[in-house]
Amino acid sequence: MKKVVLSIALIFIHSLVFSQPPQSWSSGQILQAIKKLNVLGTVIYIAAxxxxENTRLIGYLANEKLYRTGYLSLTRGDGGQNLIGDEQGIELGLIRTQELLSARRIDGGEQFFTSAYDFGYSKTPEETFDIWDKEKILSDVVWVIRYFRPDVIITRFPTTGEGGHGHHTASAILANEAFIAAADPNRFPQQLQYVQPWQAKRILWNTFNFGGNNTTSESQFKTDVGGFNPLLGKGYGEIAALSRSQHKSQGFGSAPVRGQAIEYFKPTGGTAPQTDLMDGVDLSWKRIGKEGAHIQELINNIEKDFDVAHPEKSVPVLVDLYKNISQLTEGNWKEKKLQEVQHLIAQCSGLFMDATTNRQFIAKAIL
Ligand SMILES: [Zn+2]
Structure with missing residues (x-):
């Protein structure tokens, strides 16, 4: 028993070091995370x-479909206006980095950036690429794709200019080039000592209707990302509004809404979806081969036996699941799912740590 407690403590310390600030989950959130263990799908949204980013779509994909969902923002928004302080440039980029991380804590996505600097408004992608080192930023996008291994890539903007800002069009051009380059071992081979080439199934443009510009059409692939999540007690329009309202330096906020919300998509690479964004992708543990089958079974049982009033009862079976996943030979999903089980064990055990000090300052910035 001592050993189990010690390993739980170590797991918790590990998660403190490597993830965002710990939160206590409700039983609904824990059950949601148990269900997610059985979903092996990944989507990334790319813009400038x-x-x-489309927070409603990200919230829907992360919490309804239970995919690992990422947002890659090429820049940190260094070049925009600051409505709540004097910080500009790099300092504003730091604030907006935190705003994006805060948004992802709410909508369940993971946040990525490239090294591109937001130098302010740009009329064309050509002008943008004159200022950015295009090859360098492309390699950053390829790196994120090879690391995150998305089945589906979604761009906010098209390559054809309807997105307005040169950075917007550049983000779509880079995403579509990276869709191909990430799978090619001859592109950026220096990355291959850390990550493997990755071929996403498809890339789509999430068409839009805003700013007097309607690029959607009823003939496009569409899906309803509205709806309500009973385990979280919120609709996706409500999660999106909370997430969107983290953009405080931009004075942003959106009203929470419920009900139908149709998103439209235009394929720009790979096979076009017919019935689902993930058409043709095996989202079960079978995707890692035969050894995944019994993992699926173990998780089904953990879900079935979960006691909402006593999540701590699930700790022993989660520890057992952890051991079983540890024995898999496949690397990518093994690593991701082990992390998810670690978080679940910490949450189910109700582990809590509190630190206080009688000193007001423990570190002083050197200016
Ligand atoms: Zn923008």
């Missing part, structure tokens, strides 16, 4: 700035 903090605030370009």
């Amino acid at each position: 700035h903090p605030d370009d």
